[in-house]
Amino acid sequence: MEAVIKVGGSMAENPESLKRLCRELEQLAQEHRFLIVPGGGPFADLVRNVDKEFGLSDEIAHKMAILAMDQYGLLISDLISQSITIKTLEEAKKIPEKVATVILPSSLMFHTDSLKHSWDVTSDSIAAHIAELLDVKKLILIKDVDGLFTHDPKKFPQAKLISKITADELGSMKVETCIDRFLPDLIKRSQIECYIVNGNRPNRVRKILKEEEVVCTRIVS
Amino acid sequence: MEAVIKVGGSMAENPESLKRLCRELEQLAQEHRFLIVPGGGPFADLVRNVDKEFGLSDEIAHKMAILAMDQYGLLISDLISQSITIKTLEEAKKIPEKVATVILPSSLMFHTDSLKHSWDVTSDSIAAHIAELLDVKKLILIKDVDGLFTHDPKKFPQAKLISKITADELGSMKVETCIDRFLPDLIKRSQIECYIVNGNRPNRVRKILKEEEVVCTRIVS
Numbered sequence: 001m002e003a004v005i006k007v008g009g010s011m012a013e014n015p016e017s018l019k020r021l022c023r024e025l026e027q028l029a030q031e032h033r034f035l036i037v038p039g040g041g042p043f044a045d046l047v048r049n050v051d052k053e054f055g056l057s058d059e060i061a062h063k064m065a066i067l068a069m070d071q072y073g074l075l076i077s078d079l080i081s082q083s084i085t086i087k088t089l090e091e092a093k094k095i096p097e098k099v100a101t102v103i104l105p106s107s108l109m110f111h112t113d114s115l116k117h118s119w120d121v122t123s124d125s126i127a128a129h130i131a132e133l134l135d136v137k138k139l140i141l142i143k144d145v146d147g148l149f150t151h152d153p154k155k156f157p158q159a160k161l162i163s164k165i166t167a168d169e170l171g172s173m174k175v176e177t178c179i180d181r182f183l184p185d186l187i188k189r190s191q192i193e194c195y196i197v198n199g200n201r202p203n204r205v206r207k208i209l210k211e212e213e214v215v216c217t218r219i220v221s
Numbered sequence: 222m223e224a225v226i227k228v229g230g231s232m233a234e235n236p237e238s239l240k241r242l243c244r245e246l247e248q249l250a251q252e253h254r255f256l257i258v259p260g261g262g263p264f265a266d267l268v269r270n271v272d273k274e275f276g277l278s279d280e281i282a283h284k285m286a287i288l289a290m291d292q293y294g295l296l297i298s299d300l301i302s303q304s305i306t307i308k309t310l311e312e313a314k315k316i317p318e319k320v321a322t323v324i325l326p327s328s329l330m331f332h333t334d335s336l337k338h339s340w341d342v343t344s345d346s347i348a349a350h351i352a353e354l355l356d357v358k359k360l361i362l363i364k365d366v367d368g369l370f371t372h373d374p375k376k377f378p379q380a381k382l383i384s385k386i387t388a389d390e391l392g393s394m395k396v397e398t399c400i401d402r403f404l405p406d407l408i409k410r411s412q413i414e415c416y417i418v419n420g421n422r423p424n425r426v427r428k429i430l431k432e433e434e435v436v437c438t439r440i441v442s
Binding site for chain 1: 233236240263264267268271274275277278281284285288289291292295296298299300
């Protein structure tokens with residue numbers, strides 16, 4: 001398998017954009033073998049709100065959030081014609097050619113979860129963990145931003161896109177980023193190359209798979 | 222087992238009320254054997270909204286809504302100290318004594334689903350279906366209203382609570398009720414006695430289990 005591709009939950013905020021991305025993934029599956037990992041999207045946001053309202057235990061909130069990934073995975077699979085959903089690593093190891101495959105991670109995570117149960121560990125880390133378990137070295141995190149910036153681009157117009165950064169540098173960065181705090185360690189220990197790319201420009205995902213130059217942030221171990 | 226008790230999703234709108242109900246269920250489990258089936262609550266409402274936004278296939282929307290029941294079930298289990306969650310009928314048949322048990326229905330429904338995949342089939346029918354599969358004759362549907370009314374009580378102050386109704390009468394009722402359209406048939410074919418009771422008055426649930434007179438609607442086959 002060439003890559004694990006995580007479709008970020010933020011993409012669901014713009015249905016047309018998510019649909020366009022899904023069409024691109026459908027086409028890309030004709031030429032490349034990859035596994036799609038869902039984010040949590042609006043489903044995880046709701047779990048987060050309910051957690052705040054009810055004061056849930058970490059373990060239960062974590063499980064509910066992972067079910068949110070299953071829900072978002074089902075949504076993505078519905079937007080890709082002729083896609084399939086899978087649940088286990090065994091299935092992931094033998095995904096069919098030319099069929100976009102989405103993993104619904106709850107079974108895997110409930111049974112083999114070695115990650116911390118907290119909101120620090122988001123679907124980014126879960127996607128990296130799945131890449132690690134499958135020994136896949138390319139992880140593409142699709143978000144609704146061009147990549148990581150030197151400063152929060154919403155607050156500082158002079159913020160610059162970081163085109164390449166090491167996991168160590170990222171881990172010690174003080175700036176709030178769009179990725180979770182656990183990810184740099186995972187990238188480092190698994191020698192993964194991680195790309196953060198804008199899903200509103202689906203062609204960029206294609207270029208990463210084809211190893212062409214493209215606007216994104218590359219995190220190297 | 223004495224009863225299947227469904228905790229309606231609407232109870233989540235008032236966290237204190239849901240917590241109070243869960244404490245009562247915890248105590249009731251000391252004296253009675255029952256299985257708790259979750260509704261979908263805010264999690265199913267979100268799936269419904271996403272379905273409207275994206276125009277999902279019925280099958281996928283149904284699966285996402287059943288995962289919403291798992292999420293609500295986890296929430297309920299977290300609010301009941303020393304509760305357990307189960308997933309299969311086999312586990313349901315041998316639930317331990319004096320431990321409140323919540324079923325997370327996704328595994329069961331994904332594997333043995335004989336119900337229609339549509340929004341007409343809500344968690345009420347799923348709870349009735351689980352009662353049927355377990356051959357349990359008492360089904361308690363906990364909602365945030367006193368029961369079924371002759372008219373919508375929010376619009377017609379003169380609406381009267383229906384204390385007893387047959388499944389046939391219910392099936393032919395023209396008035397919008399708080400239960401789903403598929404339920405009367407299920408009650409009839411399985412010879413279930415169904416109670417609709419207000420969870421904001423947890424003591425009423427206790428009285429139904431003790432077969433005492435109480436404000437509620439009883440639907441007989």
